[in-house]
Amino acid sequence: MKQLIKLKVNGDEYEIAVAPWKTLNEVLRKELNLTGTKLGCGTGDCGACTVLVDGKAVNSCLTLAVEVQGKEITTIEGLAESEDKLHPIQESFIEKGAVQCGFCTPGMIMTTKYFLENNPSPTVEEIKKALDGNLCRCTGYVKIIDAIQDAAKKMKGGK
Numbered sequence: 001m002k003q004l005i006k007l008k009v010n011g012d013e014y015e016i017a018v019a020p021w022k023t024l025n026e027v028l029r030k031e032l033n034l035t036g037t038k039l040g041c042g043t044g045d046c047g048a049c050t051v052l053v054d055g056k057a058v059n060s061c062l063t064l065a066v067e068v069q070g071k072e073i074t075t076i077e078g079l080a081e082s083e084d085k086l087h088p089i090q091e092s093f094i095e096k097g098a099v100q101c102g103f104c105t106p107g108m109i110m111t112t113k114y115f116l117e118n119n120p121s122p123t124v125e126e127i128k129k130a131l132d133g134n135l136c137r138c139t140g141y142v143k144i145i146d147a148i149q150d151a152a153k154k155m156k157g158g159k
Contacts, residue, residue, distance in 0.1 A: 005069045009034065010078025018065050025049045025060035028075060036076035036106045047134030050107035051075050057114035076106035079113065088154035089113055098147035100138030108134050112148050120156055
């Protein structure tokens with residue numbers, strides 16, 4: 001039997017009926033048509049499905065939609081500052097060539113957002129540790145690490 005829940009996603013409020021076993025990922029992609037959040041492994045190992053729930057990075061493939069009722073959910077679609085201005089992390093990923101096929105990128109960016117909010121001046125080793133739960137098959141991570149370092153500078157007001 002479906003359950004009526006209220007979700008706040010990217011600042012917009014939704015009231016939808018969902019089966020209690022539906023994951024947040026399924027609801028975001030299929031019910032709300034927010035397809036920027038990817039589904040990779042479905043077991044919480046690849047990080048492609050990472051979103052922010054009350055500011056904390058979570059795997060949406062492992063989170064039931066009913067568990068996040070009343071919480072603030074941010075997806076990659078809600079990260080940009082406006083329609084005309086990307087978030088500094090998004091800018092850095094583009095500028096540093098940290099995007100290859102793009103499948104892992106939304107999860108990498110959302111993980112980075114949480115990480116830099118909590119560690120605005122990370123070392124390379126801290127960046128590598130923060131990305132432990134995010135897998136990329138294309139870039140070898142060098143450009144991703146460069147992009148995160150660049151984003152950290154931008155977020156602190158540097159260029």
